[in-house]
Amino acid sequence: MLKLDALGLRQGDFSLTVDFECPAGLTAIIGPSGGGKSTLLAAIAGFLNPAYGSVLWNGKDLAGVAPGARPVSMLFQDNNLFPHLSVWQNVGLGLDPSLRLSPAQKDAVMQILRDVDLDGMDQRKPAALSGGQQSRVALARVLIADRPVVLLDEPFAALGPALKSGMLSLVRDMLVGAGKTVLMVTHDPDDARRFADQVIVIAGGVAHAPVPTESAFADPHPALRTYLGAADADHSK
Numbered sequence: 001m002l003k004l005d006a007l008g009l010r011q012g013d014f015s016l017t018v019d020f021e022c023p024a025g026l027t028a029i030i031g032p033s034g035g036g037k038s039t040l041l042a043a044i045a046g047f048l049n050p051a052y053g054s055v056l057w058n059g060k061d062l063a064g065v066a067p068g069a070r071p072v073s074m075l076f077q078d079n080n081l082f083p084h085l086s087v088w089q090n091v092g093l094g095l096d097p098s099l100r101l102s103p104a105q106k107d108a109v110m111q112i113l114r115d116v117d118l119d120g121m122d123q124r125k126p127a128a129l130s131g132g133q134q135s136r137v138a139l140a141r142v143l144i145a146d147r148p149v150v151l152l153d154e155p156f157a158a159l160g161p162a163l164k165s166g167m168l169s170l171v172r173d174m175l176v177g178a179g180k181t182v183l184m185v186t187h188d189p190d191d192a193r194r195f196a197d198q199v200i201v202i203a204g205g206v207a208h209a210p211v212p213t214e215s216a217f218a219d220p221h222p223a224l225r226t227y228l229g230a231a232d233a234d235h236s237k
Ligand SMILES: Nc1ncnc2c1ncn2[C@@H]1O[C@H](COP(=O)(O)OP(=O)(O)OP(=O)(O)O)[C@@H](O)[C@H]1O
Pocket: 011, 012, 013, 014, 031, 032, 033, 034, 035, 036, 037, 038, 039, 040
């Protein structure tokens, strides 16, 4: 279980406090811009050292553990694909950064590419793929890395609504279905309503403990009520 134990995070003048456990399943992180959503992911991934408190995985304090050695994979909006590498190489990096893959590992890459519907595209470079296909390459790399915690920082925001829903369904089927702890930043409350098991609201310098999605929206915390009001006003512009 991922535990954020009396955690304090600082970025310049900004500070955020976090104190809860995050269960497995898909947890949406929502809240106003500049509220600290990416800051929280950076601390879990190991890119930002806590000012105080700890990030723990299954009871082990991750302080001092480098990002690459954490039980964590991260997917950003720009997908982090290497333009000079082929699709299979971009995915293979999730298994071995030196890309010296055994035949069994190569087979595993091909299988994952079939799973995300990229059969036959293994030799292409990212530039020769659509936006949705690029997202699936990035997801395939996360899948093959097989880490127990997956952080999604709005990776599908640039896709159209149908493609985005398709990607979120894949995330549910393949990551949540495998029992992983998936934290997903989103600016769209509907993504949270439709796909998340729990919701974390980050506002006013506090990351609030996860609440089951249904009750989070049926009886919103004041911070969520304020945010939803602002999001609705934004939509009706
Ligand atoms: N390197 C930095 N130095 C100083 N302040 C920073 C730094 N990075 C982020 N901040 C500040 O930390 C605060 C939280 O930023 P963060 O990116 O976590 O918010 P967010 O909720 O992810 O926002 P958005 O929804 O706009 O992406 C902001 O006020 C931001 O200006």
